[in-house]
Amino acid sequence: MLTVPVEIQIMLAGILFLLGLIGLLVRRNMIFMLMSIEVMFNSAGMVFVIAGKQWRQPDGQVMFIFILAVTAVEVAIALALILQVYHHFKTLDADSVNKLRDSN
Amino acid sequence: MNTFFYIAASIAIISTIMAISGRNAIHSLLFLILSLLSVSVIFYLLDAPFIAALEVIIYAGAIMVLFIFVTMMLNIGMEGRTEKKWLRPGMWIIPSLLAAVLLADFILAITHVPVSPSVDQVILPKQVGISLFSTYLLAVEIAAILLMAGVIGAYHLGSQKKKITHRFLIKN
Amino acid sequence: MATYISLIPAIPLLGFLVLALFGQKLTRKTIGIIGAGSVGIVALLTLIAGTEFLKSLPQVKSYSVVVWQWINAGNLKADISFSLDALSLVFCFVITFVGFLIHVYSIEFMAKDEGFSRFFAYMNLFVGSMLILVLADNILLLYLGWEGVGLCSYLLIGFWYKEPANGYAARKAFIITRIGDTAMIIGIFILFLSFGTVNINDLMQQASGKWAAGSPIAVLTAALLLGGALGKSAQLPLQTWLPDAMAGPSPVSALIHAATMVTAGVYLIARTHVLYSLAPIVQTAIAIIGALTLLIAGFSALAQHDLKRILAYSTISQIGYMFLALGVGAWSAAVFHFMIHAFFKALLFLAAGVVILVLNEEHDIFKMGGLRKKMPVVYMTFLIGASSLSALPLITAGFYSKDAILWYSISSETGSTLLWLAGITGAFLTALYSFRMIFITFFGEAKTQPAFLPGKTMTIPLIILAVFSVFAGFVELPKSMGNIHLFSSLVDNTLPAVVVNETGHSEIVFQLLSAIIVLAGIYLAYTVYLKKPALSESFSHSRLNRFFEKGWGFDKFYDVIFVKPVVWLAEIDKDDLFDWLNIGISRLALLMNRLLGITQNGKLRWYLMSFTVGIALILTYLICR
Numbered sequence: 001m002l003t004v005p006v007e008i009q010i011m012l013a014g015i016l017f018l019l020g021l022i023g024l025l026v027r028r029n030m031i032f033m034l035m036s037i038e039v040m041f042n043s044a045g046m047v048f049v050i051a052g053k054q055w056r057q058p059d060g061q062v063m064f065i066f067i068l069a070v071t072a073v074e075v076a077i078a079l080a081l082i083l084q085v086y087h088h089f090k091t092l093d094a095d096s097v098n099k100l101r102d103s104n
Numbered sequence: 105m106n107t108f109f110y111i112a113a114s115i116a117i118i119s120t121i122m123a124i125s126g127r128n129a130i131h132s133l134l135f136l137i138l139s140l141l142s143v144s145v146i147f148y149l150l151d152a153p154f155i156a157a158l159e160v161i162i163y164a165g166a167i168m169v170l171f172i173f174v175t176m177m178l179n180i181g182m183e184g185r186t187e188k189k190w191l192r193p194g195m196w197i198i199p200s201l202l203a204a205v206l207l208a209d210f211i212l213a214i215t216h217v218p219v220s221p222s223v224d225q226v227i228l229p230k231q232v233g234i235s236l237f238s239t240y241l242l243a244v245e246i247a248a249i250l251l252m253a254g255v256i257g258a259y260h261l262g263s264q265k266k267k268i269t270h271r272f273l274i275k276n
Numbered sequence: 277m278a279t280y281i282s283l284i285p286a287i288p289l290l291g292f293l294v295l296a297l298f299g300q301k302l303t304r305k306t307i308g309i310i311g312a313g314s315v316g317i318v319a320l321l322t323l324i325a326g327t328e329f330l331k332s333l334p335q336v337k338s339y340s341v342v343v344w345q346w347i348n349a350g351n352l353k354a355d356i357s358f359s360l361d362a363l364s365l366v367f368c369f370v371i372t373f374v375g376f377l378i379h380v381y382s383i384e385f386m387a388k389d390e391g392f393s394r395f396f397a398y399m400n401l402f403v404g405s406m407l408i409l410v411l412a413d414n415i416l417l418l419y420l421g422w423e424g425v426g427l428c429s430y431l432l433i434g435f436w437y438k439e440p441a442n443g444y445a446a447r448k449a450f451i452i453t454r455i456g457d458t459a460m461i462i463g464i465f466i467l468f469l470s471f472g473t474v475n476i477n478d479l480m481q482q483a484s485g486k487w488a489a490g491s492p493i494a495v496l497t498a499a500l501l502l503g504g505a506l507g508k509s510a511q512l513p514l515q516t517w518l519p520d521a522m523a524g525p526s527p528v529s530a531l532i533h534a535a536t537m538v539t540a541g542v543y544l545i546a547r548t549h550v551l552y553s554l555a556p557i558v559q560t561a562i563a564i565i566g567a568l569t570l571l572i573a574g575f576s577a578l579a580q581h582d583l584k585r586i587l588a589y590s591t592i593s594q595i596g597y598m599f600l601a602l603g604v605g606a607w608s609a610a611v612f613h614f615m616i617h618a619f620f621k622a623l624l625f626l627a628a629g630v631v632i633l634v635l636n637e638e639h640d641i642f643k644m645g646g647l648r649k650k651m652p653v654v655y656m657t658f659l660i661g662a663s664s665l666s667a668l669p670l671i672t673a674g675f676y677s678k679d680a681i682l683w684y685s686i687s688s689e690t691g692s693t694l695l696w697l698a699g700i701t702g703a704f705l706t707a708l709y710s711f712r713m714i715f716i717t718f719f720g721e722a723k724t725q726p727a728f729l730p731g732k733t734m735t736i737p738l739i740i741l742a743v744f745s746v747f748a749g750f751v752e753l754p755k756s757m758g759n760i761h762l763f764s765s766l767v768d769n770t771l772p773a774v775v776v777n778e779t780g781h782s783e784i785v786f787q788l789l790s791a792i793i794v795l796a797g798i799y800l801a802y803t804v805y806l807k808k809p810a811l812s813e814s815f816s817h818s819r820l821n822r823f824f825e826k827g828w829g830f831d832k833f834y835d836v837i838f839v840k841p842v843v844w845l846a847e848i849d850k851d852d853l854f855d856w857l858n859i860g861i862s863r864l865a866l867l868m869n870r871l872l873g874i875t876q877n878g879k880l881r882w883y884l885m886s887f888t889v890g891i892a893l894i895l896t897y898l899i900c901r
Contacts, residue, residue, distance in 0.1 A: 002105050002106065002109060002149055002150065002151075003105075003107050003221075004109050004110075004272065005107060005110070005219075005221075006219045006221075007214045007215060007219065008113045009109075009150070010214055011214060012116070012117075012146075012209065013114050014207065014210045014214075015111070015117060016116065016120055016139075016143075016260065018203040018206055018207055018210075019117070019120045019121060019124060019203075019211075019229070019887060020120070020124070021199070021202075021203055021206075022124065022196070022200060022203050023123070023125075023200045024884060025198075025199035025202075025881060025884055025885055025888060026124070026195050026196055026199050027124065027188040027190075027191070028191070029129070029190065031129055031171070031174070031178070032124070032132065033703070033880075034171070035123065035124070035133065035136055035171065036124055037132075038136070038143070038163075038167065038171075039120055039123070039124070039136070039139070042139075042140065042143060042145070042163065046143060046146070046147070049147055049150055049152050050150060052152070052238065053150050053151055053152065053227070056223060056225050056227070057227075057235075058227050058231040058232045058234075058235040058236075059154055059216065059235065060154050060162060061154060061182070061227060062235050062236050062239075062240055063234060064152075064155050064158075065155075065158065065232075065236065066240075066243060066247055067152070068158060068162050068163065069247045069250065069251060070247075070250065071167065072162060072166065072167055072251070072254070073250055073251055073254030074254075075167050075170060075171070075252070076254050076255075076257075076258040077172070077254055077257050077258055078262035079170060079174045079258075080259075080260075080262040080269055081261055082174070082178075083162055083177075083178070083261075083262055083750060084173065084262075084264075085115075085259060086178055087264060092178065093190070094879070094880045094881055095879050095880075095881065097878075097880070098187045098877060098878030098879050099166030099876030100151065100878050100879075101876050101877050101879075102873035102874075102876040102877070102878075106632065198885075199885075199888070202888050202889065202892050205892045205896060206888075206891065206892055209892070209896055209899050210896040212899050212900075212901055213895075
């Protein structure tokens with residue numbers, strides 16, 4: 001029987017989310033940024049599962065399944081885009097793909 | 105049971121930290137898989153065995169593998185030099201600060217809401233399936249369309265057409 | 277009678293129209309006939325109307341005629357209506373008569389000028405405006421004439437417009453009189469707001485009824501109208517334009533700046549005399565201003581080289597006498613002096629014009645000399661004019677008119693010894709500078725030879741004016757010398773008689789005193805300028821002399837106080853300060869654009885950072901509320 005308080009569980013999810021956020025802000029390589037996004041998605045889903053357990057409903061898990069589906073699609077498309085960027089810019093630096101900006 | 109939770113939690117956190125701060129892409133990805141596996145353990149402990157299984161199969165099994173393949177295809181991170189150049193220690197300060205602020209907010213928010221203690225009740229895949237295909241049927245259909253869109257998009261975006269410039273248009 | 281009155285201003289204006297429209301196509305002779313003839317006809321009409329008026333005295337004191345409706349808007353009702361009473365009759369007589377002589381003179385004077393028709397058109401317009409001014413029944417029409425003469429003064433001073441200095445002088449005249457005009461129109465506004473009418477007689481009646489003597493509003497209105505008079509009549513502090521106005525042709529100086537326009541201020545004050553009796557402070561101020569002006573201008577005239585400038589300062593000084601008379605309540609004396617002054621001053625200017633013309637535009641008196649023998653007629657008339665100006669005892673008209681003023685300045689109810697002293701000093705100075713002018717210009721050896729002699733068309737007006745300068749004074753003789761009061765009895769029909777203190781002084785003493793002083797002045801001029809010129813030579817190089825010559829530094833003073841700050845402000849505003857507001861707004865918008873553009877640098881991580889910061893702030897705010 002798990003008697004870990006719910007606050008701790010959600011806090012864990014929050015910490016993972018924030019770690020993913022830090023990783024997103026710090027890294028310049030696009031693959032790593034995508035990785036951090038995955039971490040964030042995962043932690044969000046974890047919150048749903050925790051909540052589902054709290055309310056004793058399957059809805060939480062259903063939500064997690066949907067999140068999973070969305071994540072999968074998003075990763076696929078994102079990686080395809082990263083491939084395109086790499087072939088065009090010859091680099092994976094997120095700072096160098098800054099053509100969409102104010103020209104002043 | 106609690107100890108398992110705490111152990112899995114700490115492994116998840118440590119491996120995530122290693123993943124985001126690594127210089128080698130493949131190593132980071134592997135750490136990330138480790139993190140996902142520990143999260144799966146946590147899910148199991150949270151009376152959601154189906155989700156735990158799905159986490160391993162789809163997340164760690166499919167998405168991460170996709171990541172690894174693309175990384176290997178792009179042939180990056182092997183040297184680690186660029187990453188070293190890009191990843192100065194001073195860059196961690198501000199995001200960490202912001203995350204700390206957000207963490208503080210988070211803790212404040214959570215501790216101010218009284219929550220009744222949870223009851224142990226395993227939610228079986230059967231329940232999830234019934235809920236999925238009765239209440240959330242439309243969402244399932246939409247998810248399916250989304251996946252199809254993803255497939256088509258990924259194929260289209262991933263293809264490269266060689267651009268042929270006419271020899272007269274080639275600038276010397 | 278009514279037709280005469282309405283024709284009097286109309287005919288010169290008609291002359292102006294004809295000359296303005298068709299002047300280029302007419303021959304010189306026709307232009308001269310139309311120009312001078314229109315004024316001549318008006319002079320005749322004035323004589324006829326005048327005799328009828330004199331016959332109808334003392335029952336009918338004024339005639340008025342409404343020609344047509346001008347403004348009828350709400351409360352404001354102003355018509356083109358003229359009224360003839362004793363005061364306007366005198367003024368009309370002077371304007372038309374002297375004007376006619378000057379026009380005749382101009383036919384020969386301007387004969388070689390290419391702007392011949394333009395000159396006569398402007399002169400006719402001037403005479404028409406001046407007649408409107410003096411005949412006006414309501415104060416708005418008076419102001420119309422006032423502005424009209426100001427315009428013509430500007431046009432005629434800058435007549436030879438190809439020379440930029442003339443244009444500058446014309447602008448200076450216009451701007452300085454404009455300052456006075458603004459004060460005047462504010463006074464007119466106050467009068468209209470207080471009484472709801474613009475008819476002069478109604479205004480005066482209502483003012484004496486409703487305003488208490490010495491009340492602030494009466495003082496204010498009187499002071500404002502005085503401001504207008506000061507500007508037009510070139511008194512302190514607005515006197516700086518008249519010496520520069522000598523840039524115009526001599527007939528212009530004679531007509532406008534000696535006989536008529538500069539006396540418009542005298543006319544205005546006389547016309548609105550009720551206001552000044554309601555504001556004794558302002559009336560005293562008029563006397564003081566008159567006294568100061570006549571002294572300052574007298575000293576300045578003493579130091580001038582330019583023949584016409586001497587006469588210009590002399591005009592300022594003599595109008596100071598008229599203001600002095602108005603200030604002590606000697607209304608008829610002021611008008612009398614105006615008439616006599618018009619005669620001899622016009623004479624002096626016309627004669628000066630002849631001298632300048634025959635000496636080939638030489639203005640400096642120290643380059644003239646010995647003209648006594650070469651141009652005897654001009655010399656005689658000039659001498660008569662200067663004697664009348666100096667008030668040579670008994671034989672000149674100027675003596676009687678100036679003497680009346682001097683007597684009233686001490687014997688009037690509001691007179692004082694100080695004012696008399698100022699007047700007598702002024703008389704001494706007048707004699708001094710007039711005869712200085714004569715001795716240096718006409719005596720001694722000839723430094724410039726006259727190129728030709730003037731013809732009859734120029735000399736006959738001089739002779740006529742000289743006759744009047746001598747004999748016109750005999751219509752008003754003081755008690756001790758014949759007691760003829762033809763003039764004052766005429767004018768006293770419109771203006772109040774002067775209130776005289778029954779003092780112990782006798783008039784004879786003062787007359788003797790003034791006679792002695794005048795003769796002393798002439799003798800001093802003779803000694804210092806003719807017999808022993810070395811005495812005046814050393815003085816003429818002194819600092820004091822130069823101070824006098826520059827008109828007591830008024831021009832420089834105004835330059836420093838008014839002109840330089842305005843020019844400095846204009847320099848600062850060179851880039852149009854108020855446009856900066858508009859430019860500033862657009863520049864601010866562009867600056868904001870650039871600032872905000874920095875936040876759109878296309879870097880993904882920058883955007884992410886901004887998200888995170890935003891989330892942190894908002895969440896912190898929400899949670900800590």
